[in-house]
Amino acid sequence: MCISSKGCIITPAMLRRGRNLDSAVQALGVYRARIGPRPVDRLTWALRLAQRPLSAITPADWENIRHEIAAALEASGHGDESVQSDRLPDVEKAQKIHADLANFFGQLLLGEEIRPDSFRSVRSPTYRFNRGSGKWERWDHGKRDPVDVLLEQLIPTYGHLIKVCAAPPARGEAGERCGTWFVAWRPPQIFCSPKCHNRAGAKAFREKKKEKDKRKRRRRATSRSSSAR
Numbered sequence: 142m143c144i145s146s147k148g149c150i151i152t153p154a155m156l157r158r159g160r161n162l163d164s165a166v167q168a169l170g171v172y173r174a175r176i177g178p179r180p181v182d183r184l185t186w187a188l189r190l191a192q193r194p195l196s197a198i199t200p201a202d203w204e205n206i207r208h209e210i211a212a213a214l215e216a217s218g219h220g221d222e223s224v225q226s227d228r229l230p231d232v233e234k235a236q237k238i239h240a241d242l243a244n245f246f247g248q249l250l251l252g253e254e255i256r257p258d259s260f261r262s263v264r265s266p267t268y269r270f271n272r273g274s275g276k277w278e279r280w281d282h283g284k285r286d287p288v289d290v291l292l293e294q295l296i297p298t299y300g301h302l303i304k305v306c307a308a309p310p311a312r313g314e315a316g317e318r319c320g321t322w323f324v325a326w327r328p329p330q331i332f333c334s335p336k337c338h339n340r341a342g343a344k345a346f347r348e349k350k351k352e353k354d355k356r357k358r359r360r361r362a363t364s365r366s367s368s369a370r
């Protein structure tokens with residue numbers, strides 16, 4: 142259909158482009174919904190992505206991940222050119238972001254100062270934990286990479302709530318732990334999920350009971366030996 146009054150200047154190709162643009166915007170909306178509306182949801186998404194083992198990510202997964210990264214970058218609220226131009230990263234870039242995120246959270250959980258690759262020559266770290274405030278502080282050092290754009294608002298606000306789940310795993314050796322990286326709702330929370338919370342609670346209960354039974358048996362043995370005297 143021609144919608145111009147000055148003759149048909151809207152070509153089918155233009156309409157197709159328009160539709161493609163619409164569907165791209167719509168698709169990004171789907172990925173935005175997948176990440177979640179709140180900044181803390183974005184951090185949870187980033188933590189999950191960082192923990193996905195490379196070997197388990199299929200080509201179809203990478204397609205989703207590329208779009209999720211684009212949606213997350215967009216939600217991070219940066220209109221600057223360098224980020225705009227690589228909004229939808231190719232698979233190679235997405236893989237680099239995946240690896241950089243894993244590296245970043247690994248350092249953060251060790252409580253280490255964070256120095257991204259590109260800042261290696263700079264003496265100051267980009268993030269430093271402030272023991273006084275109990276929070277991570279960001280230091281600006283020029284050129285930002287996508288990981289920095291994704292996290293620069295999130296780490297100073299929620300960085301101190303990122304933890305490693307301390308629950309025993311569903312299956313595994315004694316002394317092992319779930320080990321999932323997660324964002325705690327409250328600072329004292331140490332388990333990643335209600336499942337882990339319950340498993341850890343049940344284990345603590347069993348151990349307490351075992352200890353109690355042992356004490357009871359010991360008491361009985363002592364009273365038997367004293368009455369036999």
Ligand SMILES: [Zn+2]
Binds near residue numbers: 308320
């Ligand atoms: Zn857990």
